[in-house]
Amino acid sequence: MDKKAILLTALLGAAGTALIAPAVVAEQAISPERLEQGKALAFDRFKGNCLACHWIEGGELTGNYGPPLVAMKIRYPDREALREQIWDAAIKNPHTRMPPFGRNRILTEEEIDLVTDFIHSL
Numbered sequence: 001m002d003k004k005a006i007l008l009t010a011l012l013g014a015a016g017t018a019l020i021a022p023a024v025v026a027e028q029a030i031s032p033e034r035l036e037q038g039k040a041l042a043f044d045r046f047k048g049n050c051l052a053c054h055w056i057e058g059g060e061l062t063g064n065y066g067p068p069l070v071a072m073k074i075r076y077p078d079r080e081a082l083r084e085q086i087w088d089a090a091i092k093n094p095h096t097r098m099p100p101f102g103r104n105r106i107l108t109e110e111e112i113d114l115v116t117d118f119i120h121s122l
């Protein structure tokens with residue numbers, strides 16, 4: 001159960017949550033189309049090109065310069081921290097070799113959101 005659902009239980013009791021929780025889940029669910037778009041951008045050699053350096057499930061000819069991108073939701077419970085890593089890896093590691101996709105406008109803000117949603121789903 002996520003934080004919102006726990007809060008709702010506290011406020012409304014279990015019966016109230018049973019009514020409202022599906023709506024909360026629906027609000028948070030990311031559509032399969034959106035995940036596909038994010039995946040396409042991440043895998044595209046002229047866009048994210050993440051596979052040059054990272055192993056990602058389903059990717060071909062993956063590199064191992066960066067760590068494999070697995071169990072991302074567990075390792076990045078905060079989506080914003082993951083987005084920041086993709087937007088500009090130098091915020092966390094000034095010596096990083098990972099391209100700053102947002103800062104250098106390699107990807108648009110919307111594209112970064114799509115890639116973040118996809119990576120967060122791994």
Ligand code: HEC
Pocket residue numbers: 042048049050051052053054065066067069082085086089093095096097098099101115119
């Ligand atoms: C030129 C190589 C390179 C490319 C391309 C690259 N990365 Fe990275 N990435 C790295 C390296 C190296 C690290 C290790 C941490 C560091 O050095 O900052 C890293 C770290 C990460 C991390 C943190 C991993 C962890 O275990 O905490 C994420 C998330 C990430 N990259 C996502 C991406 C995504 C998404 C893309 C494509 C849009 C991408 N990277 C493209 C090299 C790359």
